Amino acid sequence: MNMAGYAFRRFLGALPTLFIIITITFFMMHAAPGGPFDASRRLPPEVERNVKAAYDLDKPLWQQYALYLGKLAHGDLGPSFKNKDFTVTQLIVTGLPVSVRLGLSAMALALFFGSLTGIWAALRQNRWQDYSAMTIAMFGITIPTFVTAPILSLIIGIYGVHLFGQEFSLPVGGWGGGALRNMILPVTVLALPQIAVIARLMRGSMVEVLRANYIRTARAKGLSTHRIVLGHALRAAMLPLVSYLGPAVAALLTGSLVVEQIFGLPGIGRYFVQGALNRDYTLVMGVVICYAGLIILLNFVADILLALLDPRVRLS
Amino acid sequence: MLLSIRDLNVHFSTPDGDIHAVRNVSLDIPEGSCLGVVGESGSGKSQLFLGAMGLLSANGRATGSVLYRGEEILGTRKVHALRGSKITMIFQDPLTSLTPHMTIGNQVMEALGRHMPREEARLRVREMLDYVRIPEAARRMAQYPHELSGGMRQRVMIAMATITGPDLVIADEPTTALDVTVQAQILEILRALKSEKHTAMALISHDMGVIAGNADRVAVMRHGEVVEEGAVDLIFFAPAHAYTRMLLDAMPRIDKGEPNHTATGAKLLAVKDLQVSFPVAQGPFRKPKQLRAVDGVNFELAEGETLGIVGESGSGKSTIARAVLQLLPANGGNVVWLGRDLSQETQAEIRKARKDFQIVFQDPLASLDPRQPVGVSIAEPLKALMPGLARDDIRARVRAMMDKVGLDPAWINRYPHELSGGQNQRVGIARAMIVEPRMVICDEAVSALDVSIQAQIVALIKHLQAQTGLSLIFISHDLSVVRQLAHRVMVLYLGRVVEMASSAALYRQPRHPYTRALLSAVPTPDPRAERAKKRVLLAGDPPSPLDRRAQLSFLKSRLGEDNPDAEQYRPQLLEVEPGHFVAEFD
Numbered sequence: 001m002n003m004a005g006y007a008f009r010r011f012l013g014a015l016p017t018l019f020i021i022i023t024i025t026f027f028m029m030h031a032a033p034g035g036p037f038d039a040s041r042r043l044p045p046e047v048e049r050n051v052k053a054a055y056d057l058d059k060p061l062w063q064q065y066a067l068y069l070g071k072l073a074h075g076d077l078g079p080s081f082k083n084k085d086f087t088v089t090q091l092i093v094t095g096l097p098v099s100v101r102l103g104l105s106a107m108a109l110a111l112f113f114g115s116l117t118g119i120w121a122a123l124r125q126n127r128w129q130d131y132s133a134m135t136i137a138m139f140g141i142t143i144p145t146f147v148t149a150p151i152l153s154l155i156i157g158i159y160g161v162h163l164f165g166q167e168f169s170l171p172v173g174g175w176g177g178g179a180l181r182n183m184i185l186p187v188t189v190l191a192l193p194q195i196a197v198i199a200r201l202m203r204g205s206m207v208e209v210l211r212a213n214y215i216r217t218a219r220a221k222g223l224s225t226h227r228i229v230l231g232h233a234l235r236a237a238m239l240p241l242v243s244y245l246g247p248a249v250a251a252l253l254t255g256s257l258v259v260e261q262i263f264g265l266p267g268i269g270r271y272f273v274q275g276a277l278n279r280d281y282t283l284v285m286g287v288v289i290c291y292a293g294l295i296i297l298l299n300f301v302a303d304i305l306l307a308l309l310d311p312r313v314r315l316s
Numbered sequence: 317m318l319l320s321i322r323d324l325n326v327h328f329s330t331p332d333g334d335i336h337a338v339r340n341v342s343l344d345i346p347e348g349s350c351l352g353v354v355g356e357s358g359s360g361k362s363q364l365f366l367g368a369m370g371l372l373s374a375n376g377r378a379t380g381s382v383l384y385r386g387e388e389i390l391g392t393r394k395v396h397a398l399r400g401s402k403i404t405m406i407f408q409d410p411l412t413s414l415t416p417h418m419t420i421g422n423q424v425m426e427a428l429g430r431h432m433p434r435e436e437a438r439l440r441v442r443e444m445l446d447y448v449r450i451p452e453a454a455r456r457m458a459q460y461p462h463e464l465s466g467g468m469r470q471r472v473m474i475a476m477a478t479i480t481g482p483d484l485v486i487a488d489e490p491t492t493a494l495d496v497t498v499q500a501q502i503l504e505i506l507r508a509l510k511s512e513k514h515t516a517m518a519l520i521s522h523d524m525g526v527i528a529g530n531a532d533r534v535a536v537m538r539h540g541e542v543v544e545e546g547a548v549d550l551i552f553f554a555p556a557h558a559y560t561r562m563l564l565d566a567m568p569r570i571d572k573g574e575p576n577h578t579a580t581g582a583k584l585l586a587v588k589d590l591q592v593s594f595p596v597a598q599g600p601f602r603k604p605k606q607l608r609a610v611d612g613v614n615f616e617l618a619e620g621e622t623l624g625i626v627g628e629s630g631s632g633k634s635t636i637a638r639a640v641l642q643l644l645p646a647n648g649g650n651v652v653w654l655g656r657d658l659s660q661e662t663q664a665e666i667r668k669a670r671k672d673f674q675i676v677f678q679d680p681l682a683s684l685d686p687r688q689p690v691g692v693s694i695a696e697p698l699k700a701l702m703p704g705l706a707r708d709d710i711r712a713r714v715r716a717m718m719d720k721v722g723l724d725p726a727w728i729n730r731y732p733h734e735l736s737g738g739q740n741q742r743v744g745i746a747r748a749m750i751v752e753p754r755m756v757i758c759d760e761a762v763s764a765l766d767v768s769i770q771a772q773i774v775a776l777i778k779h780l781q782a783q784t785g786l787s788l789i790f791i792s793h794d795l796s797v798v799r800q801l802a803h804r805v806m807v808l809y810l811g812r813v814v815e816m817a818s819s820a821a822l823y824r825q826p827r828h829p830y831t832r833a834l835l836s837a838v839p840t841p842d843p844r845a846e847r848a849k850k851r852v853l854l855a856g857d858p859p860s861p862l863d864r865r866a867q868l869s870f871l872k873s874r875l876g877e878d879n880p881d882a883e884q885y886r887p888q889l890l891e892v893e894p895g896h897f898v899a900e901f902d
Contacts, residue, residue, distance in 0.1 A: 122368075125374065211373070213412040219371055221427045221476065222400025231426070232415045311417055311460040 007300070008119075014296045016279040021292045022072070022285070026065055030280050036081035036279045043054035055081065068285070077289070082274070088286035095268035096290065098258070101178065102267060105187045108120030109218070110194030117195070118202025119229060122237075123208050136201065140196025149189045149262045156185065173264040186263045190256060194248065201244060206237040233307050242309065250295040317514050318507045319345040319368075319403070319481055324380035324390075324411065326360065326540075328369040338378075339540040345484060350510055350517040352531025352548065354524060354563070356766040357737075361520050361542035365486045369403065370395045380577045400427060404477035408489035410469035414461040421457025427476045439472050444475040446504055451895070466629075474505055478515070484787060485509065487516045491526060495628035495856045500837035503530060504853065518875070524567050525839030528552055529846030550841045566771035567841045568796035570823065581619030584639070584654065584755060584787050588614055591648035592639050596862060603792070607862050609635040611811035612649070612886075617755065621822065622788040624783065624802030626817070626834070627797055630861045631808040633791045637757045641675055642666045671701040674748035678760035680740035684732040688847035690743045691728030694718065697751045713750060721746045739770035742772045749780060753859070755787040762797060795838050799823055804895075807831050810859070810867050813889060817896040827898040829870050830854075870901040 037043060037051055052058045056067055073076055077088035121133040157172030176182035208235055209215065218232045257269025268287055275283035326338035338360040347353045355361040367378035368390065382390040384403070391397040404427075407413040415423060424441045432440075438457070444452035448471040461469055470490060478487050487506065491499035509515050509531060521527055527534055527548070534551040536544045536559065544557040555561045582848060590613045595604035610632040617623050627633045638644040638649050642658055651658045653673070658666060674697070677683035684693050694714050698705060705713075715725035723744040732740050741761065748756050758777065762770045778801060781788060790801050798805060806816040807830065815828040826832045829852075836852040860864030868875050871887045887899040 213407060213409065214415040216366075216371060216414065217405075217407060217413045217473075217476075218367065220399060220405040222396060222398075223426065227426075232418070236415075237418045309417065312462045 010303075014300075018292055018295065020290070021063075022069075022289060025288045026068065026281075027061070028060055029276075029279070030064075032279065034279055036281060038279070045144055050139060055079075055289055060219070068282075072289075077286040080280055080283045082278045082283070083278045088282050091271055091283065092268055092286055092290055095266060095271060097174065098178070099253050099256055099267035099269060102183070102186060102190060102256050102259070103181060103249060105218060106190035106194060106256075107249050109187060109191040110198055111245075113191075114195040114198025115202050115238075117199040118204075119206055119234075119237075121199065121203040122206035122210060123225070123229070126178065130203070133202060137196035137199045139281050140192050141200075143193075144258075145189050146258050146262065148192055149186075151258060152185055153188060153262075170308075173262075175265050186256075186259050186265060190252060190259050195250065197244075197248075198241065201241055202237065205240045206233060209233045209237045210259065228271055238309060242302050242305045243306075245305075246299040247295065250291070250298045253294055254291045317344050318347045318385065319518075320381075320383040320386075321368055322362070322381040322383070324364065324368060324378060324382065326363050326372065326376060326378045328373075328376045330375065334336065337376075338367060339538050340380075341537075341540075341542050342810060343535055343542065344543065345516050345518060347483070347514050348514045349532045350519055350530055352527035352534040352744065353518060353520045353537060354522065354527050355537035356522060356563075356768060358539075358758065359537040361537045362488050364537070365405075365488065365518060365520065366678075369399055369405070369486070371399075371405075376570050401429070401480045403481050403484045403486065404480065404482040406470075406477045406485060406490045408467065408488040408492050410473045410845065411461060414469060414472060419458050419460060420464070422477050423869060424457075424472065424479060427479055429480075440479060441475075445472070447478075448472075448475045448503075450475070457751070465498075466494050467501060470494060470498075470502050471505065473738070474502070474509070478509060478513070478687050481513070482515060484516045484518065486520070488520045489522070490519075492522070496795070497628065497833055497838040498837075499526075500851060500853055503839070504851070506530065516599050523646055523839065524563060524767070524841035525846075528841050528843045529839050529849075535884060536563065552841060552843050564841060566768045568767075568771070568774070568794070568800050569621070569798055569840065570796040570835065570838045571840050571842070571845065577660045581621060581785075581787075583616055584619050585617040586652040587616070587636075587640060587649070589649040590636065590639055590651065592635050592644060605862055608811050608864075610639060610646075611867070613811070613813055614807055614810075614889075615813075615816065617787050617789065619754070620785045621789055622790055623803045624798035624805040625789060625791045625808060626793070626805060627808030628834075630810065632811040632861075633793075633808055634759050634798070635790055635811075636808075637675065637759045637789065641670075641673060641674075641757065668701075669696075671751045672753050673755045673757070674751065674753040675757045675759060676741070676744045676748050677759040679736055679764055680744050681732055684740060684743060684747075686732055689729045689731055690723075691718075692738075693732075693743060694746045694750055697747060701751050702800070704766050714746075715845040717746045717750045720780070722751070722772075736769075737765055738772060741765060741773055743768075745773075745776065749784075751784075752784070753786070755789070757791065759791045760793070761790075763792060763794065770797065777801065795823075795834060807834065808867075809899075809901055810861050812867055812887070812899065813897070814870070814887070814899040814901075815897065816889070817893075817898075821893070827892060827896070829901055873902050 030041060035057065037048055043051070049058070056064055068078070075190060079087050080091060083091060117137070121130040124130045158171050160170065170185050171182050172185065174182060188198040218228045223231070231250055254269070257273055258265060259265070260267040260269040268290070271283055272287045274280070275287060321341060321343045321609070324338055324341045326337070328335040328337055336857065341364055343351065345588050349849055353361045363372070367376065368382045370391065372378060378390060380390065381388060382400060384394070387394065387396060414420070421438070421441055424444060425437050428437050428440060436784050439459060442453050446454060450468055450471050456464070461472070464472065490506065491502050494502060503526065506517065507570060510517055519527065519530055531548050533546065534548050535542045536551065536557065538559050544551065544560050546556065551560060552564065590610050591608065593606040593608045594609040596607045602605060615623065625633045625636065631639050635644065639646045642651070646659060653669065658669065676768070684690070691714050694717060695710050698713060699708050714728060718725045718728065720831060723742050723746065727735070732743070735743065744761070762773050765773060774797065777788070780786065788801070790798060792798050802819050804816065805822045807814050807828070809830050815822065815826065815831045822831065823835070826835055833852045833854050840846060859869060865875060867886055887901065889897040889899055892898050
């Protein structure tokens with residue numbers, strides 16, 4: 001199969017999806033009551049009129065929509081209504097790398113520990129090790145990040161300082177220019193529920209695969225357990241995981257806003273919330289487009305990975 | 317003694333309690349000999365050897381003694397060392413038994429172990445693939461299991477099991493999912509293994525015919541026990557146990573018994589030049605290719621007659637059934653039912669006509685709704701096709717029908733999973749017969765059943781036909797079963813008829829080379845006949861149905877023509893005797 005051609009076809013297929021998302025978001029944002037310049041302190045009517053005219057907000061909605069699409073086609077996401085000195089593109093370009101680093105690090109951490117736990121539990125299926133690992137994982141899934149984040153901050157950041165001194169504890173907030181010390185806590189908090197989900201997924205699919213006839217063949221060949229798991233079972237067991245991974249990475253990148261808020265990190269998650277609350281139309285639109293693009297891209301990557309893992313998918 | 321099994325017991329602990337799957341089995345396999353283990357499903361024949369080799373699933377437990385050259389191996393570390401080197405296994409269904417994401421070269425190489433330079437290992441693998449007659453072995457090594465046909469995959473399995481030079485190969489139903497001609501090729505390889513490499517073999521099979529042609533000694537298993545064990549001739553010609561006799565009697569024989577004579581009645585169905593093709597995707601940028609599943613098939617069916625349709629996988633036999641029943645759109649040709657051309661009629665009209673033609677499917681459990689009691693399944697066609705019947709009337713009819721097909725009417729509220737395979741197939745037959753159709757198509761209706769059950773269902777179908785004067789189209793890959801039922805037989809090859817004749821003429825005097833190969837490939841449960849048999853083996857893989865030239869496999873003289881699609885180059889049916897049609901061949 002021609003990979004470049006396939007990628008191009010997928011890209012073309014994604015355009016209508018993106019267009020629909022943009023359209024729906026645009027009209028929904030504008031349907032919400034209020035506007036970017038409705039603050040508690042009202043502007044004088046003539047000032048408000050001038051400001052609105054400057055941002056084309058006085059034109060009919062369909063005209064604003066057409067203008068927005070026109071700018072978008074040139075890659076211009078427009079100015080932010082609230083952060084007056086910045087364009088939306090500037091805000092995203094500074095915020096996105098932070099979110100991406102957070103999300104990807106958390107996912108890598110989750111993948112490693114989650115898979116390991118899952119395989120370990122599957123090989124001890126229905127024994128106490130399996131049951132306890134899966135029970136702990138259930139806790140990991142049910143406890144939300146806004147609970148784990150303060151608790152971890154408290155234990156490591158505050159008590160840690162008292163016990164071991166400043167240099168041996170971790171900062172509980174701030175980006176610190178992306179220093180490893182600053183990333184450990186937020187990444188751990190983000191990764192915990194993912195570790196749990198991945199462990200359960202991996203255990204389930206590994207148990208399934210270990211029952212397959214070809215695993216029996218591998219055992220009959222006299223292979224060792226680790227060779228059976230690594231050579232024969234792992235790739236097949238990873239398939240459901242990879243399907244989950246595309247949307248999950250996207251969710252981590254977009255869903256980190258709680259963690260970004262708690263740890264005071266300059267990611268783009270906060271722009272989403274601030275923008276929506278402030279009716280900062282262009283900012284919300286920009287972040288939505290960015291997220292939608294990421295989700296589409298990550299799902300595409302997941303599909304490619306699936307094809308690489310399973311030779312049967314490559315043909316169809 | 318190479319392998320001695322003594323008092324082996326296998327237990328499984330399940331949520332429903334302990335299952336005693338193998339009971340006190342003792343067997344011996346001498347060097348270089350073949351022990352056949354025969355039994356129906358659930359007899360414990362597979363679990364016996366999985367248990368002996370320490371390959372039971374996690375909830376299984378084997379006790380007793382297994383001696384390899386006099387040394388205890390059951391549950392010891394020794395069995396790990398032997399497994400895959402001195403004692404190897406071949407499993408049924410090579411598609412699921414090979415790792416899907418590993419090239420076959422690597423899978424075979426892995427069996428060798430890691431104590432060899434890679435180049436030498438590759439060479440050994442290539443030689444082995446050549447030995448099991450895989451053409452273009454070097455290219456095949458880089459392929460994945462799904463890119464190979466079933467027969468080729470089974471050869472890979474055999475290569476994997478023999479590359480280490482084992483003393484004993486345990487072959488568990490090695491040919492069960494394969495077409496008969498492919499089965500014949502695989503059995504030939506296994507025989508060569510025994511005679512050339514002097515490898516001992518445990519051949520596990522449900523098929524007495526496969527056992528007869530290969531085993532030196534035979535053990536017959538039932539409910540986890542060996543009921544009889546002895547030399548192959550003794551078991552087949554002087555069986556001591558009633559169960560062995562029953563198994564032998566239940567085997568449909570291709571070489572014995574009077575064939576059914578032609579039935580003559582009014583013409584019910586006429587199929588003219590039927591064509592069905594499916595688009596097959598060739599990748600994202602290429603146009604799909606048309607697979608001609610049925611390519612110009614003609615036949616007629618008279619009242620009270622049974623037409624057998626025989627063919628290997630991909631021959632189009634099931635497609636014919638679905639096209640005749642209008643369950644699938646035909647691309648060309650006509651299906652004329654009682655003088656009405658069904659291909660011209662609307663869906664509503666066809667629906668009404670369905671009362672007269674019904675179908676019985678292969679997998680009885682899968683083709684019944686698991687959430688419906690069997691009584692409801694049987695009653696459903698009545699409600700759909702004969703509206704206006706009173707509830708009591710429907711109930712009475714269902715009970716009467718269940719009685720007719722040998723089901724206890726008290727089971728009317730049971731669910732399919734509570735019945736056995738044979739009982740579910742009786743439900744399937746009852747469901748088809750309840751609307752009193754004039755024709756029933758049985759699509760591999762007995763293929764999934766054990767021989768003893770198969771014999772009962774065949775007898776039931778015959779009985780129902782004698783009672784009601786029903787016409788039947790009996791589709792099967794099993795030529796022996798078709799012989800029990802059919803008045804006329806049609807042999808399909810890649811969507812075209814290669815031979816059609818009365819059952820008597822076809823089985824006694826097959827004319828077409830393909831029919832001959834098919835017939836000679838069917839193993840008979842007669843060790844002497846099997847030993848004496850001269851086998852007509854087809855070479856290589858069955859051709860792809862996508863290859864339009866494949867239909868000319870037996871008419872190679874026309875292969876040179878530039879356009880294989882042209883009608884005039886395709887083999888035509890010639891009437892060699894009244895009622896006996898044979899396609900042209902070289």
